[in-house]
Amino acid sequence: MRNAKDFFTPLAVGAPAPLREIPARPSRAIHFFDPSNAKMAAKIPAMAGQVDVLLGNLEDAVKADNKEAARQGLVDIGRATDFGPTQLWTRLNALDSPWFLDDVTTLVAEIGDKLDVVMVPKVQGAEDIHYVDRLLAQLEAKAGLQRPILVHAILETARGMANVEEICGASPRMQGISLGPADLAADRRMKTTRVGGGHPGYLVRQDPPRGADGTSQIDADRSTYQQDLWHYTIARMVDACAMHGIYAYYGPFGDITDVVACEDQFRNAFLLGCVGTWTLHPKQIEIAKRVFSPSVEDIAHAYQVKEAMGDGTGAVMVDGKMEDDASLKQCLVMVELAEQLAAIDPDLRSAYAEARAASTAIDAPDAQEK
Numbered sequence: 246m247r248n249a250k251d252f253f254t255p256l257a258v259g260a261p262a263p264l265r266e267i268p269a270r271p272s273r274a275i276h277f278f279d280p281s282n283a284k285m286a287a288k289i290p291a292m293a294g295q296v297d298v299l300l301g302n303l304e305d306a307v308k309a310d311n312k313e314a315a316r317q318g319l320v321d322i323g324r325a326t327d328f329g330p331t332q333l334w335t336r337l338n339a340l341d342s343p344w345f346l347d348d349v350t351t352l353v354a355e356i357g358d359k360l361d362v363v364m365v366p367k368v369q370g371a372e373d374i375h376y377v378d379r380l381l382a383q384l385e386a387k388a389g390l391q392r393p394i395l396v397h398a399i400l401e402t403a404r405g406m407a408n409v410e411e412i413c414g415a416s417p418r419m420q421g422i423s424l425g426p427a428d429l430a431a432d433r434r435m436k437t438t439r440v441g442g443g444h445p446g447y448l449v450r451q452d453p454p455r456g457a458d459g460t461s462q463i464d465a466d467r468s469t470y471q472q473d474l475w476h477y478t479i480a481r482m483v484d485a486c487a488m489h490g491i492y493a494y495y496g497p498f499g500d501i502t503d504v505v506a507c508e509d510q511f512r513n514a515f516l517l518g519c520v521g522t523w524t525l526h527p528k529q530i531e532i533a534k535r536v537f538s539p540s541v542e543d544i545a546h547a548y549q550v551k552e553a554m555g556d557g558t559g560a561v562m563v564d565g566k567m568e569d570d571a572s573l574k575q576c577l578v579m580v581e582l583a584e585q586l587a588a589i590d591p592d593l594r595s596a597y598a599e600a601r602a603a604s605t606a607i608d609a610p611d612a613q614e615k
């Protein structure tokens with residue numbers, strides 16, 4: 246690991262200076278498309294401005310025979326499209342694949358000025374990020390790029406999971422981490438066959454009632470509660486990202502038809518601290534945008550607490566609940582996110598503005614200094 250003094254020094258002569266802070270650009274939906282699929286690719290230019298991130302996927306889900314067509318397809322889309330406020334990302338092939346080197350050298354040279362983030366799959370440890378970091382610096386210098394391309398790691402191996410904190414802090418380029426539930430499940434030898442989401446077998450069961458003779462009635466009807474297979478992983482990923490000032494994302498939800506469970510999984514991730522998710526099909530985009538935008542009610546409450554808390558210290562009562570410095574900080578997380586989203590989304594801008602106006606108009610009659 247580089248020492249603190251040279252952490253922000255470019256890794257190649259002529260490469261752009263690393264960023265000191267990762268920009269908090271809205272990335273509620275990272276929308277995946279296969280640039281070698283002509284029908285899908287044709288839809289992408291019209292999606293610019295409608296989705297926070299468009300990601301040209303080169304790795305899994307692209308047939309081996311189509312890898313070069315996907316790379317070239319992404320170059321063509323990147324060159325021809327005005328993305329407006331939408332970011333352009335890519336998922337590169339894995340570091341040990343026959344395609345990674347050509348992916349990265351071609352994309353940086355051809356559309357490096359358009360690419361915001363490269364996603365690196367199956368990251369095992371900081372050494373993978375160090376390799377990508379240096380290579381990107383060399384390629385950026387060669388291409389004369391003015392701003393650094395950021396790196397996003399996918400958490401999809403047990404070793405990557407064990408090293409998640411060092412991965413997050415491995416380079417100033419680290420923008421974030423996504424959960425890769427399918428590869429991670431396989432690598433961990435989990436007994437699931439799905440791409441993300443829950444499993445009905447992973448549950449807890451209510452204790453058996455006692456019979457008149459005091460024995461346990463194990464055959465009685467008992468409630469079961471399905472548990473979240475991904476809770477530990479997402480929570481640890483969120484902590485590692487927050488500790489290093491980067492962003493955590495849920496990954497894919499493969500059951501495209503089950504929009505209800507998809508929404509639940511996205512919301513769990515949002516509540517736990519993720520800023521966005523992947524969308525694999527157009528029908529998941531609306532869900533992601535809605536779930537990863539704070540509700541108008543929460544924003545109204547957040548502004549109300551902000552107003553009531555004055556200089557931000559002390560304790561007050563708002564709507565019968567105690568609010569203090571720490572609850573204000575939570576509200577400010579929401580307000581900050583709302584302001585970022587309002588800057589790019591006109592519908593949210595007016596909804597949040599109304600929430601703010603309504604909350605500041607409230608005289609907070611039961612708000613009082615303690």
Ligand SMILES: CC(C)(COP(=O)(O)OP(=O)(O)OC[C@H]1O[C@@H](n2cnc3c(N)ncnc32)[C@H](O)[C@@H]1OP(=O)(O)O)[C@@H](O)C(=O)NCCC(=O)NCCSC(=O)C[C@](C)(O)C(=O)O
Binds near residue numbers: 429496
């Ligand atoms: C699921 C699939 C096969 C269903 O594709 P389909 O054509 O059967 O669906 P459809 O409902 O019939 O499609 C309706 C229309 O939408 C279009 N369409 C469909 N999808 C998209 C899209 N994404 N973007 C833009 N347009 C899309 C499609 O072309 C069609 O257009 P049409 O009306 O003109 O005929 C298809 O949606 C797809 O290939 N999605 C992307 C899959 C993908 O990227 N997977 C990799 C990420 S997950 C992963 O890798 C795991 C991980 C992290 O590595 C790990 O956990 O380890």
Ligand SMILES: [Mg+2]
Binds near residue numbers: 305401428
């Ligand atoms: Mg994977």
